[in-house]
Amino acid sequence: MEHGAWLTGSLIYLGAAVIAVPVARFLGLGSIIGYLGAGILIGPWGLKLVTRPEDMLQFAEFGVVLMLFLIGLELEPQRLWSLRKSIFGWGSLQLFGSALLLAFGALACGVDWRLAVVAALGLAMSSTAIGLGTLAERNVTATTSGEAVLSVSLLQDIAAIPILLIVPFLAAGGEGGAGPGWLDAAKAIGTIAVIILGGRLLLRPALRWIAKSETPEIFTAASLLLVVATAALMNAVGLSMALGAFLAGVLLAESEYRRELETDIEPFKGLLLGLFFIAVGMSIDFAVVAAQPFLIAAVVVAFLLVKAAVLWAMARTMPIPQLERPVFVILLAQGGEFGFVVFQVAANNGVISAPVSSFLVAAVTISMILTPLMLFAADRWWIPFLAGGRVELEELKVPQNEPVIIAGFGRYGQIVGRMLFANGVRPTVLDHDAEQIEAMRRFGWRVYYGDATRLDLMRTAGADKARVIVVAIDDIEQSIDCVKMIRSNFANATIVARARNVQHYYELHELGVRLIERETLDSALMSARSALEQLGWQPHQARNLALRFRRHNVEQLAALAPHRADEARLIAAARQGRQQLEELFAIERQQAAERQARAGWSGGADP
Amino acid sequence: MASTDPPAAAVDPAPSAGAEVLVIVAHPELEQSRANRRLLQAARALQGKLAPGRLAVRDLYALYPDYLIDVGAEQAALAAARLVVWQQPVRWYGMPPLLKLWLDDVLAFGWAYGPDGHALRGKDLWLVASTGGPEDSYRPDSYNRYFFDAFLPPYEQTAALCGMRFLPPLVLHGAHKASHADLAAHAAIYAQKLADYPDWPEIDAVEDCIECAVPSSARPTDRVVEPA
Numbered sequence: 001m002e003h004g005a006w007l008t009g010s011l012i013y014l015g016a017a018v019i020a021v022p023v024a025r026f027l028g029l030g031s032i033i034g035y036l037g038a039g040i041l042i043g044p045w046g047l048k049l050v051t052r053p054e055d056m057l058q059f060a061e062f063g064v065v066l067m068l069f070l071i072g073l074e075l076e077p078q079r080l081w082s083l084r085k086s087i088f089g090w091g092s093l094q095l096f097g098s099a100l101l102l103a104f105g106a107l108a109c110g111v112d113w114r115l116a117v118v119a120a121l122g123l124a125m126s127s128t129a130i131g132l133g134t135l136a137e138r139n140v141t142a143t144t145s146g147e148a149v150l151s152v153s154l155l156q157d158i159a160a161i162p163i164l165l166i167v168p169f170l171a172a173g174g175e176g177g178a179g180p181g182w183l184d185a186a187k188a189i190g191t192i193a194v195i196i197l198g199g200r201l202l203l204r205p206a207l208r209w210i211a212k213s214e215t216p217e218i219f220t221a222a223s224l225l226l227v228v229a230t231a232a233l234m235n236a237v238g239l240s241m242a243l244g245a246f247l248a249g250v251l252l253a254e255s256e257y258r259r260e261l262e263t264d265i266e267p268f269k270g271l272l273l274g275l276f277f278i279a280v281g282m283s284i285d286f287a288v289v290a291a292q293p294f295l296i297a298a299v300v301v302a303f304l305l306v307k308a309a310v311l312w313a314m315a316r317t318m319p320i321p322q323l324e325r326p327v328f329v330i331l332l333a334q335g336g337e338f339g340f341v342v343f344q345v346a347a348n349n350g351v352i353s354a355p356v357s358s359f360l361v362a363a364v365t366i367s368m369i370l371t372p373l374m375l376f377a378a379d380r381w382w383i384p385f386l387a388g389g390r391v392e393l394e395e396l397k398v399p400q401n402e403p404v405i406i407a408g409f410g411r412y413g414q415i416v417g418r419m420l421f422a423n424g425v426r427p428t429v430l431d432h433d434a435e436q437i438e439a440m441r442r443f444g445w446r447v448y449y450g451d452a453t454r455l456d457l458m459r460t461a462g463a464d465k466a467r468v469i470v471v472a473i474d475d476i477e478q479s480i481d482c483v484k485m486i487r488s489n490f491a492n493a494t495i496v497a498r499a500r501n502v503q504h505y506y507e508l509h510e511l512g513v514r515l516i517e518r519e520t521l522d523s524a525l526m527s528a529r530s531a532l533e534q535l536g537w538q539p540h541q542a543r544n545l546a547l548r549f550r551r552h553n554v555e556q557l558a559a560l561a562p563h564r565a566d567e568a569r570l571i572a573a574a575r576q577g578r579q580q581l582e583e584l585f586a587i588e589r590q591q592a593a594e595r596q597a598r599a600g601w602s603g604g605a606d607p
Numbered sequence: 608m609a610s611t612d613p614p615a616a617a618v619d620p621a622p623s624a625g626a627e628v629l630v631i632v633a634h635p636e637l638e639q640s641r642a643n644r645r646l647l648q649a650a651r652a653l654q655g656k657l658a659p660g661r662l663a664v665r666d667l668y669a670l671y672p673d674y675l676i677d678v679g680a681e682q683a684a685l686a687a688a689r690l691v692v693w694q695q696p697v698r699w700y701g702m703p704p705l706l707k708l709w710l711d712d713v714l715a716f717g718w719a720y721g722p723d724g725h726a727l728r729g730k731d732l733w734l735v736a737s738t739g740g741p742e743d744s745y746r747p748d749s750y751n752r753y754f755f756d757a758f759l760p761p762y763e764q765t766a767a768l769c770g771m772r773f774l775p776p777l778v779l780h781g782a783h784k785a786s787h788a789d790l791a792a793h794a795a796i797y798a799q800k801l802a803d804y805p806d807w808p809e810i811d812a813v814e815d816c817i818e819c820a821v822p823s824s825a826r827p828t829d830r831v832v833e834p835a
Contacts (some may be wrong), residue, residue, distance in 0.1 A: 548675065551675060551677075
């Protein structure tokens with residue numbers, strides 16, 4: 001019978017998702033609303049195919065954990081460190097600013113103070129799943145607003161810990177004293193220390209050892225085990241599982257297995273996150289909604305407006321580019337899954353009553369359902385309205401047929417574009433950073449708004465007729481996605497690619513790109529020339545040395561491409577190559593010195 | 608240059624080293640050339656028709672746009688050849704700068720000339736040049752003041768120092784004004800001679816190269832400067 005239940009369950013969930021998501025995407029509503037709709041459809045208030053959504057919700061929350069692990073993988077420790085101000089400053093402002101306003105608002109309406117505090121804290125939280133999921137779906141994680149959403153979400157993850165600890169004390173005559181609190185805090189700090197130290201010292205050798213077994217499914221198992229173990233560890237000491245997974249991700253962001261971990265975890269994340277949204281859809285208690293439809297509508301509208309006001313003020317002062325503000329505000333204004341937990345804990349401890357808890361959960365869920373709809377409306381009306389006649393941020397719609405397409409018009413793409421323009425070539429330029437486009441248009445550039453990793457958009461940009469596509473995107477992952485898409489759909493075009501670093505170079509090389517430039521190589525060599533000249537080298541000699549260094553370096557890089565996965569061999573070969581070059585230059589210097597000596601020239605300051 | 612007609616990709620499709628006839632092309636503005644571009648096209652077209660290992664074409668300005676010559680590759684190509692062709696426009700009565708740099712770097716002392724410098728000995732050198740000025744400008748009573756032959760000794764002596772035989776040059780005068788028919792005829796002669804080598808009617812009349820050994824006492828043993 002167990003098998004039967006498992007099979008029917010899979011049948012229902014997968015079937016609902018497979019039907020609802022494509023329909024929603026086809027209607028232009030995004031996949032999240034598809035999942036939510038599927039959940040409502042199969043839930044207790046729809047076809048009644050599933051009756052206990054809570055179990056599924058708990059299981060599917062793991063999707064959020066996996067998502068945060070993946071986000072962590074994208075964030076090197078230094079970048080996280082550089083976000084600290086944003087996380088603790090703006091994040092706290094959002095959470096506590098919104099909570100304060102909400103609490104005062106509730107008190108003013110005559111609500112009991114305990115309920116006001118719990119509701120305010122719970123409603124001030126936002127849904128990490130929807131926020132970061134939407135960012136990823138729209139490919140805007142790397143923009144100013146994307147980072148701001150990430151910062152606020154992280155702070156909420158961190159803040160959830162003390163909030164969940166405090167809530168029980170709000171109950172009249174709360175149990176627990178200070179002792180266990182301190183103990184818990186010590187345990188929590190200890191666990192985080194274990195994760196950080198373990199991640200730094202043990203994970204990479206362990207992964208290397210596992211990778212050596214060359215059994216792909218075992219590596220996948222290890223990736224999942226890693227996330228599950230971190231989550232379990234955090235859960236055991238009462239910390240946020242997602243936060244633990246995020247930390248583990250950050251610690252592995254610099255490892256050579258990043259890409260593999262990512263591809264292994266990605267499908268699990270996608271499915272579980274989908275399940276999570278389905279479960280949210282199922283768990284709406286329509287009885288509560290039907291009992292007090294106007295009150296619930298009022299609460300939803302009120303808390304969305306209060307949070308939106310705080311967020312809008314933040315967006316103005318940060319500042320977030322005007323055209324990115326609507327998405328930022330909408331993604332963080334909704335309630336989130338942490339709210340569910342806060343209300344549940346509060347109800348279990350008798351701080352609020354069970355019906356009130358269901359009511360608040362329903363309000364949060366409705367706000368989550370509204371989010372994709374609001375985004376849809378914002379894309380249609382709000383953002384174009386903000387854009388006004390000033391910048392027309394509409395996506396590229398008119399088919400282009402220039403011989404060159406430049407994808408990414410930041411520091412790098414601009415120079416490429418200017419040189420082409422100066423020579424009478426008019427490239428079709430794509431970028432998806434609204435701020436960047438605004439700035440470029442002020443300088444008179446015709447830049448189209450669009451995500452260059454999207455097939456339909458590239459087709460409109462004329463990729464099937466273009467002879468050259470310059471991929472100058474600064475985000476490595478998007479650059480790779482873009483190249484893959486071009487290689488498999490527009491084989492006629494030659495790709496000219498910008499590489500952020502050597503690993504990126506190798507990834508591009510592996511995809512068959514041959515015209516790759518590392519973005520810092522040539523400017524660094526010019527600086528090396530300047531330095532040599534200052535030391536007394538003749539300018540022309542410095543130039544020759546730099547050009548020869550460059551050739552050697554590029555040849556060596558290409559020669560090492562087959563071994564790029566083998567770090568030890570790569571290092572050894574790189575060392576050997578450097579030594580060869582040094583020896584070659586040393587021999588030439590010696591010969592030159594001998595020539596000078598024999599010719600009777602004075603060996604002056606000349607090298 | 609018309610912006611509507613971007614130049615075709617100029618990257619050499621794998622310059623083949625190791626051929627009997629080695630064509631070294633040096634033209635700094637090939638996109639503006641009338642004669643040398645035709646000749647290069649003719650040579651490339653011929654290359655496809657001949658057996659592999661018969662003809663190699665190296666377009667120096669395409670291979671080394673940054674003037675960083677791969678000496679090893681050039682010397683290997685030279686070593687394999689029997690006939691070396693320098694195809695160039697005449698610039699200021701001499702060769703384009705990259706071809707001169709090629710000489711400086713590739714025809715090294717101790718390799719191409721000097722003691723133990725015998726890598727090129729016994730090979731043939733053939734100059735294929737074009738001039739902007741018409742033939743009658745190369746006369747004592749015209750603006751170029753000398754017969755064209757007066758500008759050839761540096762080439763001849765370069766060949767001689769390396770122990771190479773200097774074949775009678777193929778020169779197209781007045782390249783700016785040559786008609787399409789003239790250019791086509793010139794290119795056809797060029798291709799024919801590349802294909803026929805060494806079966807040229809005039810080749811028997813050419814004297815064997817003069818031996819000009821540089822005595823080792825003439826300079827510090829490994830002093831690398833231009834032959835004086």
